[in-house]
Amino acid sequence: MRMLQRRLVRPTLLVDVGCLSRMREVVEEPDHLVIGATTTQHELLHDARVRAHAPLLSLVARHVGDPAVRHRGTLGGSVAHADPAGDPPAAVLALDGEIIVEGPRGERVIPSAEFFVGPFRTALEPDELLVGVRVPKMGEGWTVHYEKFRLSAQKPTLLGVAVMVRRVGDCFTDAHIALANSGSTPVRATAVEVALVGADVTEEAVTKAADLLDGTMEPFARQGVSQAYLAHLARVLTRRAVVAALSW
Structure with missing residues (x-):
């Protein structure tokens, strides 16, 4: 729809599968x-x-x-x-x-x-x-969060961060992080995931991992903001999403 x-497609036939x-x-x-x-x-x-x-x-x-x-x-x-x-x-x-x-x-x-x-x-x-x-199915020890930023309620997502982290005691044992509008497809923040695994569950460790996000990401819908701003936003939202997941 x-x-x-x-007006990107003009099909000659529509089939309702509802x-x-x-x-x-x-x-x-x-x-x-x-x-x-x-x-x-x-x-x-x-x-x-x-x-x-x-x-x-x-x-x-x-x-x-x-x-x-x-x-x-x-x-x-x-x-x-x-x-x-x-x-x-x-x-x-x-x-x-x-x-x-x-x-x-x-x-x-x-x-x-x-x-x-x-x-x-x-x-x-x-x-x-x-x-x-x-x-x-989400197993024991996993927590989740989704952090999203858009310029106004009527604008599309400028950046979204989906986070799943698993902890055992005071240590991260696994992390899945995917970003919306950070490329031509949704992308996994692999460097951040790797940095979190084995790290202590502290805000300092989360910030250090989030800082590894590639600053050359090219959002599909830039919406008039600079590349430097978007790179900063990605790091901030990723850190915020992981921290929020820990208190989920």
């Missing part, structure tokens, strides 16, 4: 949740299974649009739209989610790290349909 709104109940189910597996593609952002925000096992998706859903948009917009729609500034794609990437697609050749499962290939471009073939997103 966003592509139609922006009546396919299978694509709106949330299925709990032993170690994963499979979330149907037409599950709305409002449902992600309030579904007890998502809130318990994949709370990052619920947090991110709160930041999508306004209540009217959240009641109509879907997880699958946002992921397939592949807007580099979109919030849900960054969350799915941070979760190491998998994208389930179906077509004439059967089902295919695509790791989220391979699914986003460019601005509004994905690994979906023209005859394939995104039917669901599979994400691991």
Whole structure:
């Protein structure tokens, strides 16, 4: 619908898949949740299974649009739209989610790290349909947060940071951090993740790790601000998101 709104596509045929109940189910597996593609952002925000096992998706859903948009917009729609500034794609990437697609050749499962290939471009073939997103259940010791900045309520995301960190005692043991609008696709902050693992759980260690963010990141939607400002914003929001996750 966003592509139609922006006059970027002019299809000759539209097919409504909203009546396919299978694509709106949330299925709990032993170690994963499979979330149907037409599950709305409002449902992600309030579904007890998502809130318990994949709370990052619920947090991110709160930041999508306004209540009217959240009641109509879907997880699958946002992921397939592949807007580099979109919030849900960054969350799915941070979760190491998998994208389930179906077509004439059967089902295919695509790791989220391979699914986003460019601005509004994905690994979906023209005859394939995104039917669901599979994400691991959050285990013990993990905490999450999503930090977002935009210039006004009506502007798209200038920068978003999705964070999952795991601690044992006073030490970080794992970290997943993905950024929205830091390139032509959502990107993982690999250097920050590596620096956090094994570090003490202190604000000083978090700040030192966040300072490793690459200052050459090129946001897709710059919105009239300088590269230096965006690099500074990325470091500040990443530090803020990790610290907030620790108190989650």
